[in-house]
Amino acid sequence: MKRTATRLADGRELFYYDLRDDTVRDAPDLRRPAPVATTSEVRRDPLLGDSVVIASHRQGRTYHPPPDDCPLCPSRAGRSTEIPEPDYDVAVFENRFPSLAGDSGRCEVVCFTPDHHASFADLDEERAALVLAAWTDRTADLAELPTVAQVFCFENRGAEIGVTLGHPHGQIYAYPFTTPRTERMLDSAAGHHRRTGGENLFDATVAAERADGRRVVLDTAHWTAFVPYAAHWPYELHLYPRRRVPDLPALDDAARTEFPQVYLELLRRFDRIFGLPEPTPYVSAWHQAPFRHPHRSEFALHLELFTVRRAPGKLKFLAGSESGMSVFINDVPPEAAAERLREVAST
Structure with missing residues (x-):
């Protein structure tokens, strides 16, 4: 480069x-x-x-x-x-x-x-x-x-x-500040660390999804992609490197080498979810640790990929419960979303 x-x-x-x-x-x-x-x-x-x-x-x-x-x-x-x-x-x-x-x-x-x-x-x-x-x-x-x-x-x-x-x-x-979403994740991780005597919440979450298997969409040598147990969006994927790191600069060469193949496959599956000729709208978001936060080392770099489309011609709107009270209501069971994302894998 x-x-x-x-x-x-x-x-x-x-x-x-x-x-x-x-x-x-x-x-x-x-x-x-x-x-x-x-x-x-x-x-x-x-x-x-x-x-x-x-x-x-x-x-x-x-x-x-x-x-x-x-x-x-x-x-x-x-x-x-x-x-x-x-x-x-x-x-x-x-x-x-x-x-x-x-x-x-x-x-x-x-x-x-x-x-x-x-x-x-x-x-x-x-x-x-x-x-x-x-x-x-x-x-x-x-x-x-x-x-x-x-x-x-x-x-x-x-x-x-x-x-x-x-x-x-x-x-x-x-x-210029740590975002509210990240602060909540770090607070949850700190609480889990105290309750379990030192276990990392991100590691435990990925391990639990891999052990359950129902929501895992792609599991490779260096990356794991799954629909989270409490997914907010109709089709939502979380992608984690197998070795926990706080941010993109900390990724090792093996994870970097494999990332393009994994990520492109996930994006192409998203475009095939609904069987429509037009591409699927999505947000793809990298979550990285804050630079000078006291619990930076506990954070796990991960990518969240989700769409606001819940069915052909239908969108998921953030209406009263979501916008007014921050309580998401998801019409698509995460297990069904994961099954669909496995069905549309590249041949």
Whole structure:
């Protein structure tokens, strides 16, 4: 992998990740955009203790442009985009409309491929490995920023999820705090550790799923994927490396090598769940340990992949119970979801 760091015309950082070590990236950004203006502010909910980001400038972000005006495609003669080169392998740049900025953190966009009409599932294993390398590299870099407490790499795919740009891409959020979801997991892990005299909750959870077997979807030498016992979403997968590590930079070479094959297989199964011609909308979310948390070593890196589609033509909406009381009601039994995900395995 070769990384080339440069800057866009407005000063934002851009990183190219290339498969070939002899690749040269020196195309200038020919645009003259207005300076980036952000209004990000983190406020704390006094009742729940949650951090809420107020980012009013995002009201003006690019919204469903036509394919020939996509800002994530490579630049072409007469049309400059966020990526000045006429082609790229993987590109990462600071978001022009970030939810988090300055002392409130940082947001980056990860473009998986120059092909506007592709998806992550269409990548080959070499390109998928390059995306993993980019996630890892950016996590390590952002960990060095004193204002960053946790890094979240994720992909939203599909209009049903709320995606405003159709080009295959993900994002990286660098939070200035430990997220509420992670705090809850760490609190649960600490409690389990006390009650059991030292057992790790993440290890115990994966071991229990492997022993039960009914919800295991894929079990390889270095990764285990299963539908959790108390799945929140109609089709939800959790993917863990067999050796517990706190974050992406800590993955060993064996897990890295096997990841592209495993992840691409899971994404392709998701697209086959409903037997529909259109791709399945999903969220793919890496959970990594906070950098300076006292219980960081107890956390287990894992990926959660889920869809809001519960049946052909039907979505799972976060209505009264979910939105009002944070109590999820799942219409699809996790065991049935796991069985379906095993049925649609690649032949």
